[in-house]
Amino acid sequence: MADDQPWKIPPIVQELAAAGVLEPPSRYVIGEQDRPALAAASMPEPIPIVDLSRLSAAAADGHGADDEAAKLLSALQNWGLFLAVGHGVEPGFLAEVMEVTRGFFKLQPEEKRKYSNLVNGKEFRFEGYGDDMVLSEDQILDWGDRLYLIVEPESQVAHGLWPAQPPRFSSVLPEYAARCRGIAGVVLASLARLLGLQERRFVGMMDQGLAMTHARFNYYPRCPQPDRVFGLKPHSDASVITVVLVDDAVGGLQVQKPNDGGVWYDVPIVPNALLVNVGDAIEIMSNGFFTSPVHRAVTNAERDRVSLAMFYTLDPEKEIEPLPELVDDKRPRRYGKTTTKQYLAALYERFARGARAIDTVKISAAADGCDQTRSNREDDGQMIE
Numbered sequence: 001m002a003d004d005q006p007w008k009i010p011p012i013v014q015e016l017a018a019a020g021v022l023e024p025p026s027r028y029v030i031g032e033q034d035r036p037a038l039a040a041a042s043m044p045e046p047i048p049i050v051d052l053s054r055l056s057a058a059a060a061d062g063h064g065a066d067d068e069a070a071k072l073l074s075a076l077q078n079w080g081l082f083l084a085v086g087h088g089v090e091p092g093f094l095a096e097v098m099e100v101t102r103g104f105f106k107l108q109p110e111e112k113r114k115y116s117n118l119v120n121g122k123e124f125r126f127e128g129y130g131d132d133m134v135l136s137e138d139q140i141l142d143w144g145d146r147l148y149l150i151v152e153p154e155s156q157v158a159h160g161l162w163p164a165q166p167p168r169f170s171s172v173l174p175e176y177a178a179r180c181r182g183i184a185g186v187v188l189a190s191l192a193r194l195l196g197l198q199e200r201r202f203v204g205m206m207d208q209g210l211a212m213t214h215a216r217f218n219y220y221p222r223c224p225q226p227d228r229v230f231g232l233k234p235h236s237d238a239s240v241i242t243v244v245l246v247d248d249a250v251g252g253l254q255v256q257k258p259n260d261g262g263v264w265y266d267v268p269i270v271p272n273a274l275l276v277n278v279g280d281a282i283e284i285m286s287n288g289f290f291t292s293p294v295h296r297a298v299t300n301a302e303r304d305r306v307s308l309a310m311f312y313t314l315d316p317e318k319e320i321e322p323l324p325e326l327v328d329d330k331r332p333r334r335y336g337k338t339t340t341k342q343y344l345a346a347l348y349e350r351f352a353r354g355a356r357a358i359d360t361v362k363i364s365a366a367a368d369g370c371d372q373t374r375s376n377r378e379d380d381g382q383m384i385e
């Protein structure tokens, strides 16, 4: 298929950068109005930091409304995300996760291509190494490569796409996923309490059917003109919740505050903290009580950068809709029904053209009560971002 549509096979950005291009090819260059300012706005208040050990201790005591839970609530209402400390993952292990991530992208191009997301060099699949799916010739490409893998459950793991190098990669990743799952569980239990729901309301869903953990290793090479490209286009994550390990030396993640006029703020690097954000599935299920934050990655001329996002999603066929406990006359239903599978199809298509998938399920005042304006595409996609 791609033989007569060569634009579907984008270059590996790391190889472009290594070839020393002086300016990004036109396929990467974004419109003037969307270009990232070289300096992001200064924060109206510091990005919230939440201590998860205090959050779990409060839960164990039955003090759901202690200070830390209040901080979590305000963090999620104001930003949709926070930096987690007291998460129990040892700094040495986080450093090892960073090391295997960098180690993979440092491999020779031929070695990395063994894990390509192009079957026979042309048919795109979600898992593997390469670029995001290219859906049209005029799609603006991101200045970054990624390795995308399903980590849990074991039945869904494509072992052939797991890199053999660095040698510790395939043992570090499942262990890290399990640790992040624990973090997601603590946060989701608190979220449920904050919403007046049973503590296991969300956590229970994460054990049902083919609920999955996906890992996305992002690599953003140096870019000669960082103000003309995105490392990763603005998006919100389709997941229930995402845990991100950001580069410990180079910044680049930026976020918008909900209802703040579209200003971009830099997320600071806090050593050994993990960034936790709610995803679109929580926005829908909470009936808009929590908003999934729009974020993006920008590049830089001096240093390359890595990050590792762990996405937690529900069974692909499970219906996602506002929980009945959170819908009443005062707060009518704000979102239609969808499933992870349907939602992802909408997301890929929208992400490619810089639009948001959440708009496909939002109920406008006029159309109250309607289900999702469905995207007609029914692909069984696996990429979440």
Ligand SMILES: O=C(O)CCC(=O)C(=O)O
Binding pocket: 216, 218, 232, 237, 244, 246, 252, 253, 295, 296, 297, 306, 307, 309, 384, 385
């Ligand atoms: O690179 C980053 O810091 C963010 C990555 C991200 O948002 C994603 O992979 O969905």
Ligand SMILES: [Fe+2]
Binding pocket: 235, 236, 237, 295, 309, 385
């Ligand atoms: Fe993201």
